[in-house]
Amino acid sequence: MRHLLWFILLLAPLAHAQEQPRFGLPFDFPMLLSANFGELRPNHFHGGLDIKTQGTTGHPVHAVADGYVSRISVSPSGYGNALYVTHPSGYTSVYGHLDSFSPALARYVREQQYRQESFSVNLFPDSTLFRVREGDVIARSGNTGSSGGPHLHLEIRRTDTNEMVDPMPFYMSHLRDTRRPLSRGVMLYARPGEGVINGSARKQVFQWAQGGRSLTRRVEAWGTIGVAIRANDYMTGTTNVYGVRSVRLLVDSVEVFRSLTDRVAFDENRAINGFIDYDTYQRTRALYAKSYLLPGSRLRLTQSDDPGRGWVRIDEERDYRFTYELEDAFGNRSIYAFTVHGRPQPVPEAQRTGNELLRWDAVNTVTRPGMQLVIPRGMLYEDVDADVQLIADSSAIAFTYQLADAPVPLHDYCPLRIGVRRMPVADSTKYYIAERSGKSLWYVGGGWKDGWLEGRVRALGTYTVAIDTVAPTIAPLNRNQWSAGRLTFRVGDDRSGIKTYRATVDGRFVLFACNSRYNRLTCNLRETDIERGTMHTLELTVADRCGNVEVWRGRFRY
Known part of the structure; x- marks a missing residue:
């Protein structure tokens, strides 16, 4: 008996560590989502839940669990005003697009902004400075940063790896969903030099018929082919469109591909460009997710145990039954199926369309007179037959270089050098x-x-x-409101873009907020200790990325 008790006590900490943590609601009103985790976005997967705020800003935002504020960021773009709260469970919650912070946090942020003389700040307070309990009001909801409307962006991350995980499992009891994912069609691909579909090597779009049990056109194929699906999820009580959490592709009842969007690391985020049909998205904005793995893919959310890595070999004169299973976090499920008829037909030879074959598993160096591009290993998701062209103009500052005849994504930044042929301006900082x-x-x-x-x-x-x-250009706006302390400017730069700005009143730095388009600056003097009832001198300095500077000076009464 004593041995059994000792064994139970020994396992107790392990069992506790494996318990699913619990997170509370960030709002006092029911949760409705405008976006879910893993939605396909330009260059990234959506990293959290977008929670509706009834079309307005200023709602109290509550900490979802005990912890401490570990990071505060303020930026015109991205998450705008954002808070990061680290919890003892091993997770960190992130709150984005906030309108304002709680009074204590707001004072701290403003103090740091004035200390750094910058609107944009990225702060990491000591863990003892801002302790919070679940339910504490830590902010007010907003529409700051790269936000298309009032909402709260809520993320749950693993603290040790900073990996984003799907918050949905923590909030299932607060949401209701009986609607299933739906597909709008599929894209079929013949592998270059190895396959053919309906007599062609080109990719082809097919729509569903008979409620998703077949396609509107007959498919005859031979050799190696791949498939991509266009699909979205939906939720009860909203008209929004969401990403599909789970996708499985089976051929003749055997799984050849699966994806489960339940976690994403930042260093794999851009690999979405190899997961989707990037060319089709760039041209039409239609999102087709591939059901086969590219050789350079590093996405963990896509898997295939099939030897063909999702590519399907059609080498018998028979019918091949393709079945898609789409499922959301609530278990709502859709099944779509179609038949590929195996029919022998000539397989076109792979045709070179470019003049530079870039290998996904090698270092590639592309050179032309006056240009060098180095693509390190791992920056491409597959081999690229690039059509590199030098466009010469004897009167130009430099030649123009087409690196591909259609945009090709790279996983990270790659060094590019371009030589300058003419220098009509002596100052080299003006070139970019x-x-x-x-x-x-x-x-x-x-x-x-x-x-x-x-x-x-x-x-x-x-x-x-x-x-x-x-x-840059500077234009004061609504000067009739300046006496009340509300100062506004419109700024712009249509070439290299605005890099920095700084404002002073009577020689003292004052903080101006910047909007997400970097074209409007605002200051509320009532939040400063500037003396009221007298004349003041305002100076605003704006610089662009090439070092060109514009200064506006003026007198006003406040």
Whole structure:
């Protein structure tokens, strides 16, 4: 008996450590979602739950568990005003797009902003400074940063790895969902040089018929083919569209591919560009998720135990039954199926369309006169047959370089060097690498070194060198409201973009907030100790990324 008791006591801490942690609600009202975890987004998976706030801002946000505030960030873009609370359970909760912080946190943030003389701050308070209990009001909900409307972005991360995990399992009892995922169609691919579909090597879109039990067109194939699916989830009580948590593809009742979007690490986030049909998304904004693995994929949420890694071999004159199983976190499930008829037909040879074959598992160096791009191993998800072109213009500052005839994503930044052929401006800081899209030029950056611009790019696009010698613009707005302490400016820079700004009143730094488009600055003097009832001198200095500076000075009464 004593041995049994000792064994139970020995296992008790282990059992406790494996318990599912519990998280409370961040609001006093029922939870409704506008976005779920893992939704397919440009260059990333959505990392949390977007909780509706009844179309308004300013609702009290409660800590979802005991812990301490471990990080506070303020930024015009991204999460805007955000809080990070670390919990003893081994998780950290993140609250994004906040309107404001609790009074104690707000005082601390403002003090640090004035100390750093910067609106944007990234703070890591000591763990003893801001202890919170579950239910404490830590902020007010908002619409700050890169937000499309009032809501709270709630994340749950593993504290040790900073990995984002799906918060949905912690909130199942607070949500109701009886709606199943739905698919809008599939994309079929013939593997280059190894497969053919309906006599063609091109990828083809097919729509569902008979309630998802077949396709609107007959599919005849031979050789190796792959599939991608366009699908979304839906929830009871909302009209929003969500991501599908679980996808399985079976061929003749044997699983060849599965995906389960329950966790994502930041260093694998951009691998979404190899998971989706990137080319189709860039052209049409339609999201097709591939049901086969690219050789350079590093996503853990996609798996295949099949020797073909999701690619299917059609080598018999018979019918092959493809079945998709889509399931959400609540167990709502949809099944879609179609038949591929195995029919021998000539398999077209793989055709080279480019002049540079870039290998996914090797270091690739692309050079042309006046240009060098180095792509380290692991930056490509598959081999790329790139059509690299030099576009010469004898009067240009530098040649223009097309690195691919269609955008190709890179997993991380890769070094690009472009030589400058003419220097109409002597100041080398005014030159920068720009990405060309149609007639538009987009700032990439780069530094000057011995007649070259050296920068970093995350896509194979079209690049050149541009000059910016034009200072930003500054325009005061609503000056009739300045006497009440509300100061507003519109700022802009249509070339390299705004880098910094700084304002003073009577020679003393004052804090101006910046919006997500970096074109509006606002200051509430009632939150400062600026003397009222007298005239003041305001000076606002705005600099762009090429060092061009504009200064606005003016007098006003407050």
